[in-house]
Amino acid sequence: MKYLRIGRPGYETPVALHEGKYYDLSGPIGDIDGTFFAEHSLGRGGGIATVAGFPEIDVEGERVAPPIARPGAVVCIGMNYAAHCAESGAEPPAEPVVFYKHPNTIVGPNDDVEIPRGSTRTDWEVELGVVFAKRASYLESEEAALECIAGFVVANDVSEREFQIERSGGQFSKGKACPTFTPLGPWLVTPDEIEDVQNLRMWSKVNGEARQDSSSGDMIFSVARIIHHMSQFMAFDPGDLLLTGTPEGVALSGRFPYLKAGDVVEVGIEGLGSTANPTVQA
Numbered sequence: 001m002k003y004l005r006i007g008r009p010g011y012e013t014p015v016a017l018h019e020g021k022y023y024d025l026s027g028p029i030g031d032i033d034g035t036f037f038a039e040h041s042l043g044r045g046g047g048i049a050t051v052a053g054f055p056e057i058d059v060e061g062e063r064v065a066p067p068i069a070r071p072g073a074v075v076c077i078g079m080n081y082a083a084h085c086a087e088s089g090a091e092p093p094a095e096p097v098v099f100y101k102h103p104n105t106i107v108g109p110n111d112d113v114e115i116p117r118g119s120t121r122t123d124w125e126v127e128l129g130v131v132f133a134k135r136a137s138y139l140e141s142e143e144a145a146l147e148c149i150a151g152f153v154v155a156n157d158v159s160e161r162e163f164q165i166e167r168s169g170g171q172f173s174k175g176k177a178c179p180t181f182t183p184l185g186p187w188l189v190t191p192d193e194i195e196d197v198q199n200l201r202m203w204s205k206v207n208g209e210a211r212q213d214s215s216s217g218d219m220i221f222s223v224a225r226i227i228h229h230m231s232q233f234m235a236f237d238p239g240d241l242l243l244t245g246t247p248e249g250v251a252l253s254g255r256f257p258y259l260k261a262g263d264v265v266e267v268g269i270e271g272l273g274s275t276a277n278p279t280v281q282a
Contacts, residue, residue: 001047002187003032003151005065012065016051017187023054032188033069034239037133037150047133047150047190065108067153067188068131071241074101074182075234076127076157077226078172080245081218087253096221096229099172101157101182101243109185109275113158114282115261116178121161122259122279125246126204126212126267128197128223129155131188132242136227137235145227148236151188152197154275155243156204156267158182161252179282184241186273194271197223201270202247206263211256214247216269 002017014025014032025048029036040047078097079085085092107113115122133150157176164175194200197216204212221229223244227236236242251258259265261281268274 001190002193003047004067004185004187005032005069006059006062007065008063009065012069015057015059016048016054018051022057022059023051024057025054027054031069032067034072034237036239038238063108064110064186066106066184067186068184068239068241070103070106071131071239072103072237073240074103074105074243075230075236075240076101076176076243077221077245080220081214081247082220083214083218083248084246084250087248087250092220096226098230099176101173102177105177105179105182107180107183107277109154109183109273109277111183111277112180112280113183113265113277114178114180115259115279116160116163117282119160119162120258121251123159123161123251124204124206124211124259124265124267125157125159125250126202126269127155127157127243127246128200128202128216128269129153129184130223130227130242130244132236132238132240134238135235136231139228139231142222142224142228145224145231146191148227149191150238151190152194152272153184153188154267154269154272156183156265156275156277157243157246161258183275183277185275189272200272203268204249205266206256206259212247212249214249218247219245
C-alpha cells in the first residue's frame with residue numbers, strides 16, 4: 001500500500017494508492033499520522049487492511065502534500081554512507097551520529113524550498129526516511145526493529161553548510177532546521193512493497209543534471225541497526241520520522257555549486273518515488 005495526502009496546507013485529505021487507483025480515507029481516518037498507525041496497526045507496516053469501502057477519487061491537479069502529518073520528532077543520522085564520509089574528509093563513525101530537525105521543516109514533494117537569508121551554501125541530500133508504526137524503546141533485536149516500521153519515504157535533508165559547520169556551536173541543527181528544509185514524498189510506502197531496503201538506488205539532480213547516484217547498500221549502519229541502536233537511548237513514537245543519511249554527491253564535496261534561488265532540486269529512491277522542489281529566496 002502507498003499512502004499520500006493531497007490538498008492545500010492545513011486542509012489535506014488522507015489517500016491510499018492501491019493498484020493504480022486512489023481512495024479517499026477521510027471518512028474514518030483523520031490523517032496519516034501517529035494516531036492512524038497506532039489505531040490501525042496490523043503488525044509490520046500498520047495501516048488499513050483493504051481499500052474496500054473507501055470511495056475512489058481523482059487527484060489530478062491537486063497539490064501533493066507531505067505523505068505524513070507533522071510528526072512528533074524528526075531524528076536524523078549523519079555520516080552514514082562510506083563514500084559520503086570520504087568526500088567530506090571524515091572518518092566513518094563508530095556509532096550512529098544523531099541530530100534533530102524541527103518537524104515544521106517538512107514540506108511536500110513539489111513545494112518551494114527557501115534559500116535562507118544570508119545563505120551561500122545551501123545543499124541537497126537524498127535520504128531514505130523511515131516512519132514508525134508503533135513505539136520503539138529498548139528493542140531486543142534488529143528483527144524487532146523492523147517490526148516497528150510503518151513505511152518508507154523519500155526525503156531531502158536540505159542543509160546550509162556554513163550554518164551547520166562554521167556556525168554550528170558544536171552541533172548540526174542550525175544548518176538543518178531552516179524553514180522548508182525537509183521535503184518529503186510523494187508517498188509513504190509500506191514495507192511489504194520493498195523487497196530489500198538495503199538495496200535501493202538513490203539519486204539527486206539539480207536543474208536536470210545528475211548529482212548523487214548511489215545505493216542504500218552503502219550505508220554504514222543499516223536501517224534495522226539504527227533503529228535498534230537508537231532505541232537504547234530514546235523512544236520513537238508512532239508517526240515519528242527517522243532520516244538515515246545521504247550518499248556521496250553533495251555540494252559539500254566541492255564538485256558542484258550550491259543551490260541558488262531559481263534552481264529545481266530533485267531527489268528519488270527506487271520504489272519510493274521522487275520529489276522536485278523549486279528553490280526561492282526566503
